[in-house]
Amino acid sequence: MIGIFDSGVGGLTVVREIFKILPQYQIVYFGDTAHLPYGTKSKEAVCRYSLANVQFLLNQGAKIIVIACHTASSLAVDTLRKKFPKIPIFDVVKPGIKQALEVTKNKKIGIIGTLSTIRSEAHKKALLSLNQGVEVFSQACPLLVPLVEEGWINRSETRRIVKYYLRHLKQKQIDTLILACTHYPLLENLISSIAGRRVTLVDPAREVAKELKEFLEKNKDIAQTLKKGKDHKFFVSDVPYKFGELSRRCLGRVVKVEQVRIE
Amino acid sequence: MIGIFDSGVGGLTVVREIFKILPQYQIVYFGDTAHLPYGTKSKEAVCRYSLANVQFLLNQGAKIIVIACHTASSLAVDTLRKKFPKIPIFDVVKPGIKQALEVTKNKKIGIIGTLSTIRSEAHKKALLSLNQGVEVFSQACPLLVPLVEEGWINRSETRRIVKYYLRHLKQKQIDTLILACTHYPLLENLISSIAGRRVTLVDPAREVAKELKEFLEKNKDIAQTLKKGKDHKFFVSDVPYKFGELSRRCLGRVVKVEQVRIE
Numbered sequence: 028m029i030g031i032f033d034s035g036v037g038g039l040t041v042v043r044e045i046f047k048i049l050p051q052y053q054i055v056y057f058g059d060t061a062h063l064p065y066g067t068k069s070k071e072a073v074c075r076y077s078l079a080n081v082q083f084l085l086n087q088g089a090k091i092i093v094i095a096c097h098t099a100s101s102l103a104v105d106t107l108r109k110k111f112p113k114i115p116i117f118d119v120v121k122p123g124i125k126q127a128l129e130v131t132k133n134k135k136i137g138i139i140g141t142l143s144t145i146r147s148e149a150h151k152k153a154l155l156s157l158n159q160g161v162e163v164f165s166q167a168c169p170l171l172v173p174l175v176e177e178g179w180i181n182r183s184e185t186r187r188i189v190k191y192y193l194r195h196l197k198q199k200q201i202d203t204l205i206l207a208c209t210h211y212p213l214l215e216n217l218i219s220s221i222a223g224r225r226v227t228l229v230d231p232a233r234e235v236a237k238e239l240k241e242f243l244e245k246n247k248d249i250a251q252t253l254k255k256g257k258d259h260k261f262f263v264s265d266v267p268y269k270f271g272e273l274s275r276r277c278l279g280r281v282v283k284v285e286q287v288r289i290e
Numbered sequence: 291m292i293g294i295f296d297s298g299v300g301g302l303t304v305v306r307e308i309f310k311i312l313p314q315y316q317i318v319y320f321g322d323t324a325h326l327p328y329g330t331k332s333k334e335a336v337c338r339y340s341l342a343n344v345q346f347l348l349n350q351g352a353k354i355i356v357i358a359c360h361t362a363s364s365l366a367v368d369t370l371r372k373k374f375p376k377i378p379i380f381d382v383v384k385p386g387i388k389q390a391l392e393v394t395k396n397k398k399i400g401i402i403g404t405l406s407t408i409r410s411e412a413h414k415k416a417l418l419s420l421n422q423g424v425e426v427f428s429q430a431c432p433l434l435v436p437l438v439e440e441g442w443i444n445r446s447e448t449r450r451i452v453k454y455y456l457r458h459l460k461q462k463q464i465d466t467l468i469l470a471c472t473h474y475p476l477l478e479n480l481i482s483s484i485a486g487r488r489v490t491l492v493d494p495a496r497e498v499a500k501e502l503k504e505f506l507e508k509n510k511d512i513a514q515t516l517k518k519g520k521d522h523k524f525f526v527s528d529v530p531y532k533f534g535e536l537s538r539r540c541l542g543r544v545v546k547v548e549q550v551r552i553e
Contacts, residue, residue, distance in 0.1 A: 061335055062325065069529040072324055142531075173436040184454070187447050266332040268405075 030089025032080040035063035037209030038095030039277040044236035053254040061265035065098040066141025077103035092116045101149035123231030131203040134161045137196040140207035142167045168192045175210040293352025295343040298326035300472030301358030302540040307499035316517040324528035328361040329404025340366035364412035386494030394466040397424045400459040403470035405430045431455045438473040
């Protein structure tokens with residue numbers, strides 16, 4: 028199976044993209060709702076939680092891991108690859124920045140994410156390591172996750188808050204904006220309308236799904252170890268807060284979810 | 291020492307009130323920032339975390355416990371009293387509802403809090419158990435904690451969101467409103483201006499401090515076991531996110547805080 032984990036339910040936006048282009052494979056999802064949000068926690072805590080999440084997914088039969096959470100991708104990916112060297116582990120940072128470098132024309136790239144993701148500077152460092160000629164502008168947007176979880180997708184308050192967060196990035200005349208948080212694709216239309224037509228949004232969920240597809244095409248031996256079918260499994264570590272709503276929004280239906288304790 | 295715990299740093303509003311009327315006693319504070327927020331977690335998880343928090347405070351020398359967190363007060367107080375029968379444990383639910391029953395004239399009481407607090411109906415049940423003649427109207431306000439933590443105390447967006455949350459309660463013509471979350475006292479002026487002059491706000495932080503003072507005056511033997519002085523201790527279980535800012539706002543200065551792992 029393809030194992031996917033997130034700090035909560037936002038990772039369903041990644042599941043949606045994987046279902047779109049790799050519909051044949053079975054997935055197992057783990058949302059660490061007992062510890063959400065990761066966006067305000069320390070690197071040490073995020074690494075500890077992420078290790079437990081991956082171990083759980085491997086126990087469930089995962090042969091490949093996708094880190095859907097940008098905070099975990101920013102803070103824990105090295106720790107995870109070191110601990111599980113034989114498991115292909117995909118993060119959402121790298122595919123997003125690769126795509127951003129492909130689409131930017133004026134070399135001014137914006138990044139929005141949680142406080143921890145932005146503070147980690149993971150995207151900025153990765154962008155500059157691939158191309159020192161780009162300028163990178165970051166903005167933490169701590170209110171967007173709560174707004175999405177409230178379902179305030181199209182409310183005027185959300186519009187005003189997004190405007191506030193994007194002001195600085197617009198002044199810098201970015202032409203590319205990375206949505207570096209699983210929840211933000213749900214605000215894609217709103218963000219796009221405020222960012223303006225000249226700004227291309229990059230959704231790392233879409234990019235990691237593409238990267239996974241290419242990897243499986245190149246590595247047929249690994250692809251063959253993956254289960255096929257529709258018997259997907261969804262787990263959370265505490266109450267599946269907003270899971271029903273988000274699964275309806277992302278997957279078009281309310282999926283069954285099981286609560287497990289992994290501490 | 292007086293031990294005080296909260297899911298994070300919001301409990302500093304309770305510390306502020308205790309410092310005001312019981313300045314002689316030393317306190318030890320624990321903010322469970324590794325698991326915050328409690329407001330979206332299950333009863334089982336909140337009980338488990340709360341037990342660990344109290345054990346930590348007792349190990350630090352606490353002789354009395356104050357649960358500053360409304361979600362933990364709503365979900366875990368019975369569990370804690372059962373587990374620690376000899377320790378006086380104060381919660382923030384009871385003092386708030388007592389005060390509300392004293393000040394209401396038209397017997398229409400509003401409650402605002404996190405989703406878990408409101409869902410637990412702890413305040414409503416407690417109010418009705420003391421006075422079946424009151425009408426109780428509740429409103430979960432999940433965006434207010436993130437807004438306070440962002441420091442958006444006086445912004446127009448916050449005003450609009452508070453207006454939205456209070457609309458239903460105003461229609462019901464409440465004359466008393468319980469601020470059933472540690473963060474809300476920081477929005478007291480804004481909430482009051484929107485609720486209108488006819489609505490009295492009840493801040494349970496203030497009420498629990500008064501109750502504690504009365505208790506210590508009546509129980510001199512217990513009061514004598516408490517350390518006096520200014521050598522207060524502040525601990526958190528993960529990064530002290532926003533602790534500096536909130537301690538400046540609540541206590542007038544940035545206090546030293548130590549990070550400990552208690553799992």
